[in-house]
Amino acid sequence: MTSVHTDVLPGAISTVRLKLVPACERFTHELREYTIENRAHLQPWEPLRAESFYETESVRQRLCLMAQNNKSGVAVHLLLIAPVTGEIVGDCNFTNIVRGPFQACHLGFSLAKRLEGQGLMREALSSAISYVFDSIGLHRIMANYRPENVRSEQLLKRLEFEKEGLARSYLRINGVWADHVLTSLINRIPER
Template structure:
């Protein structure tokens, strides 16, 4: 099921990738991505049980992502290489809050062998305007662990501003971890 009602029937095209809205059609690709990048992503994610990596669990997560997107509570993008069709990573705008807040959280990951090539910068440079213009959001919040310098540098390049540090913010890889809080405001909303 494609999300043509979101203006994304063909996804968002960048120079090297297609950002497709996550749905169950991508189960095999996401399963392979999760398995091959398990150790690479482990330091930055919640502790994962073995069942998290089973193909049925991946399909279930994709169904949930599609439901969240259809309800307007999130948009989950999978980043596919334009030439090879390989899944390179993901970026998502979740926890959408409407009303006077009009904000969300940004999350992202990239395959170990795709790091350092500017691919996430390319993907987010295309996805962020979608969040602001199409979703109508005012604020995108992105938080990262202080020792995750790559994410910190990426967010700074994209214009995210540091707003502080939250102590013991999220349980990551089995331990409570501090996070640097950043945000990016919709430039169309600023005077």
């Protein structure tokens, strides 16, 4: 089983307006602020969260787990940082990395409500996807969204994800079992 090693993870991926940095404990304060600021905005698309989810220690523990997952190669958790202010404005996560004949993962992402509509997530994901395909060597990225999440649908379409079907009662989101549209993006670069 091939895995991602810490020397393969980037120090940071720079885009025109963002830095994508691997999640680690040093961003506890920033991630907590982002999570609290965007709580209502993200709630319709996420599992129900206990109040403890927003506490500093809980955020620190999640970041430690993300860093551990990055190091072990089962995920690539990246935080979107505004270079000028140093604040977290979003995240993207390539999780459930499976090697062997599958070479695939799931993509999840979020962006601060106040920054929607500026093309920031497309900018971030374009670079992150290139990294996952070129440096990590994955063949397939799967991304699923609720049918009513038009923003995610449009973004994934712009990134050339293809619809593959509808999964009924797929994930328990915001307290209810929700259908999800299944999409994927295939690495078109021939194997080395």
